[in-house]
Amino acid sequence: MATDNRGIPIPTIKRFPSYLRLLKGYRDEGMEMVSATMLADELGLKPIQVRKDISCTGIEGKPKVGFTVVKLIDAIVHTLGWDNATDAVLIGAGHLGSALARYEGFESYGLKIVAAFDIDQQKWGAKLGDVPVYPLSHLQQYLEENHVNIGVIAVPAVQAQEVAEKLVACGILAIWNFAPKDLKLPPRVVVQRTDLATSFAVLSAKVKRKMAKEDLLEEDDEW
């Protein structure tokens, strides 16, 4: 087990995709080596943090020179587990589901949405990009016949829990939940939320903080 990722901090995991995007750009430009300093500069991080993150991949660099771009790409991809493609089903073929199904970036993450399911009869038989839409009632059968590890939930909040339980009952290992609802599921199931409310809350808080600081500065000016 040369590069397992137990113990890699979540914040580091979250920075990996940014490194990856940058590194792929460098590779496409023909750049062979890159230093932590350069990456840090480009992403607004501190060099020491980039070095720490990189060290989690097990890759070693050369003092004064830096790291081999393609080696680093491979190492990050492998550390994230993105070198093994994983099939996923999408539940919910509304606007968000449709956007997800058509999103082409998933390919480079090793994620492949193989089928979508919806309760709305009008959507059955349609295609979202390359992804066929089936009746939700066919989900169980589909999962019995196809090996799929991940379920992507893009249904309204009120239906999310029920859909999640159905997925779990069918043996799904991990759920990526886009519904604005916190799911209660057995701990063996991996759940990842992508929640607009959460993201916007952080934005709101930062804006409010910034406003407060500016008000404070103005006060200071008057003194």
Add this chain to the structure above:
Amino acid sequence: MATDNRGIPIPTIKRFPSYLRLLKGYRDEGMEMVSATMLADELGLKPIQVRKDISCTGIEGKPKVGFTVVKLIDAIVHTLGWDNATDAVLIGAGHLGSALARYEGFESYGLKIVAAFDIDQQKWGAKLGDVPVYPLSHLQQYLEENHVNIGVIAVPAVQAQEVAEKLVACGILAIWNFAPKDLKLPPRVVVQRTDLATSFAVLSAKVKRKMAKEDLLEEDDEW
């Protein structure tokens, strides 16, 4: 400045929307009081953490009884700054942009998307839900004539930086970026990313970790 939010930890901010959803449900069911224990239980958190989070809002509870549901809702909404509606423009009327424009949950966050802009001529004049789509070339004029604080970016990665710079030049204070690209902007601009890659990276890492643990357990069994 009774309840400014400087010093409220970001992880706490991120949990607020989950509390809010739960509390609104309780309110609608007619529940008047709620304990930290109950919230924790429902969300899979520890009671102590919920109490710490709640204390950041300035709300006080009653021992043995808990907190007043509606008071708590108001306090969280106010702490997030969601009691003041903020206008936003959306750049990019593709599938994702369309899904965002039609998303009805934003209303309860105090976010209102007032207009969308796109370079694609075919989209001009259309409406995404209630949101009109204008030519991107009209952005500057629109922002001069309307007071808008937030820009939502839902364009392809290659165009994101350029669009962001245009928004900043027009005086936008904060940017919510859905493009898979790290923006380089002056520090005075608040930037929040909602990045599918980042979210999926965490999911992948958790799955990989889980697999490794299971493999390990199997090994243990054999010994």
Add this chain to the structure above:
DNA sequence: TAGATTGTTAATCGATTAACAATC
């Protein structure tokens, strides 16, 4: 060589968790 960069070890910082007195 000189100097930039790596990698490691230690210090700092911030969030979570524990302990416990106060209280309804």
Add this chain to the structure above:
DNA sequence: TAGATTGTTAATCGATTAACAATC
């Protein structure tokens, strides 16, 4: 009252940052 729950203070845990020797 007894016991559940709050709120505060202190301890723990984990990530970031600093310091610095090693190295190309």
